[in-house]
Amino acid sequence: MRECVIIDGVRSANSRAHIEKGWFRAIRPDEILTKVYDGLFARNPTVKPEDIEAVFVGCANITGMQNDIGRISWLAGGFPESVPSNTLTMQCPSGMAAIEHAARAIVCGEGDTYLASGVEDMQKVFMAMHMDFPPRLLERYNIMDIPMGSTAEKVAELWKITRDDMENMAFWSHKKADAATKAGKFKKEIIPIEGLKDDGTPFMVDTDQWIRGDISREQMAGMKPGFKPDGLLTAATSSPLTIGAAAVILMERSKADKLGLSYHLKYEGGAMAGCDPTIMGIGPIPAVKRLLDRKGMKVSDIDLWEFNEAFASQTLACVRDLGIAQNAPFENVNVWGGALALGHPLGESGCRLVVTMNNIMKTDYPKAKYAVASLCGAFGNANAIMFSKV
Ligand SMILES: CC(C)(COP(=O)(O)OP(=O)(O)OC[C@H]1O[C@@H](n2cnc3c(N)ncnc32)[C@H](O)[C@@H]1OP(=O)(O)O)[C@@H](O)C(=O)NCCC(=O)NCCS
Numbered sequence: 001m002r003e004c005v006i007i008d009g010v011r012s013a014n015s016r017a018h019i020e021k022g023w024f025r026a027i028r029p030d031e032i033l034t035k036v037y038d039g040l041f042a043r044n045p046t047v048k049p050e051d052i053e054a055v056f057v058g059c060a061n062i063t064g065m066q067n068d069i070g071r072i073s074w075l076a077g078g079f080p081e082s083v084p085s086n087t088l089t090m091q092c093p094s095g096m097a098a099i100e101h102a103a104r105a106i107v108c109g110e111g112d113t114y115l116a117s118g119v120e121d122m123q124k125v126f127m128a129m130h131m132d133f134p135p136r137l138l139e140r141y142n143i144m145d146i147p148m149g150s151t152a153e154k155v156a157e158l159w160k161i162t163r164d165d166m167e168n169m170a171f172w173s174h175k176k177a178d179a180a181t182k183a184g185k186f187k188k189e190i191i192p193i194e195g196l197k198d199d200g201t202p203f204m205v206d207t208d209q210w211i212r213g214d215i216s217r218e219q220m221a222g223m224k225p226g227f228k229p230d231g232l233l234t235a236a237t238s239s240p241l242t243i244g245a246a247a248v249i250l251m252e253r254s255k256a257d258k259l260g261l262s263y264h265l266k267y268e269g270g271a272m273a274g275c276d277p278t279i280m281g282i283g284p285i286p287a288v289k290r291l292l293d294r295k296g297m298k299v300s301d302i303d304l305w306e307f308n309e310a311f312a313s314q315t316l317a318c319v320r321d322l323g324i325a326q327n328a329p330f331e332n333v334n335v336w337g338g339a340l341a342l343g344h345p346l347g348e349s350g351c352r353l354v355v356t357m358n359n360i361m362k363t364d365y366p367k368a369k370y371a372v373a374s375l376c377g378a379f380g381n382a383n384a385i386m387f388s389k390v
Helices: 029-042 069-076 094-107 135-140 148-158 163-182 217-221 253-258 277-282 284-295 312-321 346-363
Strands: 004-011 054-058 085-088 113-121 193-196 202-205 242-252 265-274 304-307 370-377 381-389
Touching: 004 029, 004 094, 004 253, 004 346, 029 069, 029 113, 029 193, 029 242, 054 069, 054 094, 054 346, 069 085, 069 113, 085 094, 094 113, 094 242, 094 265, 094 346, 094 370, 094 381, 113 346, 148 277, 148 312, 163 217, 163 312, 242 253, 242 346, 265 284, 265 346, 277 284, 277 312, 277 370, 284 312, 284 370, 284 381, 304 312, 304 346, 312 370, 346 370, 346 381
Parallel strands: 054 085, 054 113, 304 370
Antiparallel strands: 004 242, 004 265, 113 242, 193 202, 265 381, 370 381
16 A cells, blocks of 8 residues: 655734734735745755645635635736646645545555645635525525634534633633744744735734734623634634645655655544534534544544644533543644634645644654644534654
8 A cells, every 4th residue: 555644834924814913914825825835845955846646625605706716816826827826725624634635646646746735814815705506505594604703603502512612712722822833833833925014014923913922711701602602612712813824845765765764653543524514613523523533543542632623612612522632722632723723714724734743743842653643624514634754
C-alpha cells in the first residue's frame, strides 16, 4: 500500500472578518491563498508548482469572490496552467476534505504530489451568501433550526452544557493560544501577509487577530447572548467571523525519500459522517467513531486531538460524548488553543487543524504516535482525519 506523508503545511494569520477592524479587510481571499502558496513553495524549493499533480481547495461558500477560487486563484497567482484545481465544498470540513482527496489520490496511485488547501473570507463572502434552500428541505426542517447559532444553542440544551463551562472553555482557548503565540509556536506555520491596522496603516500580519491574552471570566459573564434573548452562547463562546487560508504539500512517501525531503506524519485515514443538521455541531462524534472503528482503535490510542471550536457547546458535547475530556483545560486537545481564540474561517479550518497538528506533533509531542483532527459543518456534514508519526 502506498503511503502519503505531509511535506509541509502553512497558513495565513487569521484576521477578523470586520469591514473596519479586520486586518485583511482590504485583501481578496484569492490573494491571501496564493500568498500562502508562495510562502509554502519558497520554503520548499525542491517541490516546484509544475510538479503538483492537482490542487484541491476547500471553501465553504463557493460564490462571488470565492467562485471556483481554486482555479481562479491559481491562475491569478501566476501558477502553471497545466496544473488542475478542484474547488470543493463540505461547508466547514472543506479544507479537511481537500486534504483527504489528495491523500487518497496518493494512496491509490493516481499521483505523487498534491497541494491541498482551505480558504474563506467571511467578510467579503458572508455566510450563506446567495443561498437558496429548496422548498422540500424546508418541509423537512424548520428554517429557524438551521442557522449555526441555533444549532449550537440546541446542542447546549440537549447535552446540558452550561454557560459557565463554555466560558471556561473560551478562557482556556485564549490562554493556550496566547501562550503558544508568545512562545513563537505559530511562527513556523504563519506566512506573514500585509494587512491594515485599524487606522489604515499597512503592516505585516503574522499573528492571529482575535486572541485575547487578557480574557476575563467576569467580562464574558456579562456579555449578551448572540443568537436568542434567553440563549447561552455569546460572541465569546462562538468562533468569530474570520478570514484566512492554509495549505499543505502531500507526497507519496518513497518519492519524498528519493527527493531527500523530511517529514514526520503519514496519513492514516479519514472518515466523513453525517448527522441531524439542527445539531450539526455533534458531527465529530460519529466521524471520530467511524474512523476509530474502521482502524480497530480506541479513543485512548490517540495521543493528540484537534477539534474545531465552532462553538463551545458543540466542542464540549463532542469531547464529553467521546470520553476524551470533561472540561477545559483539556490535556491533549487543542493544546495551542482553538477556533474560539484563533478564529474559524470556515473552509480554511479543516486544513488549518492539520497544519497546526503537524507542528504540535513535531515540537510538543515528539514521542506521540497518533493524532486526530475533526470538525463539524453546516447542514450536518462532519469529518475526521488521522495521522501517525513515521
Ligand atoms: C456570535 C456572533 C453572532 C457575534 O458577532 P458580532 O456581534 O458581530 O460580534 P463580534 O464577533 O464582532 O464581537 C462583538 C464584540 O464582543 C467582543 N468580544 C468577543 N469575545 C469577547 C471576549 N471573550 N471577551 C470580551 N469581549 C469579547 C468583541 O471584541 C466585539 O467587540 P469589539 O468590536 O469592540 O472588539 C458571530 O461571531 C458569529 O456568528 N459567530 C459564529 C460564526 C459561525 O456560525 N461559524 C460557523 C460555525 S459552524
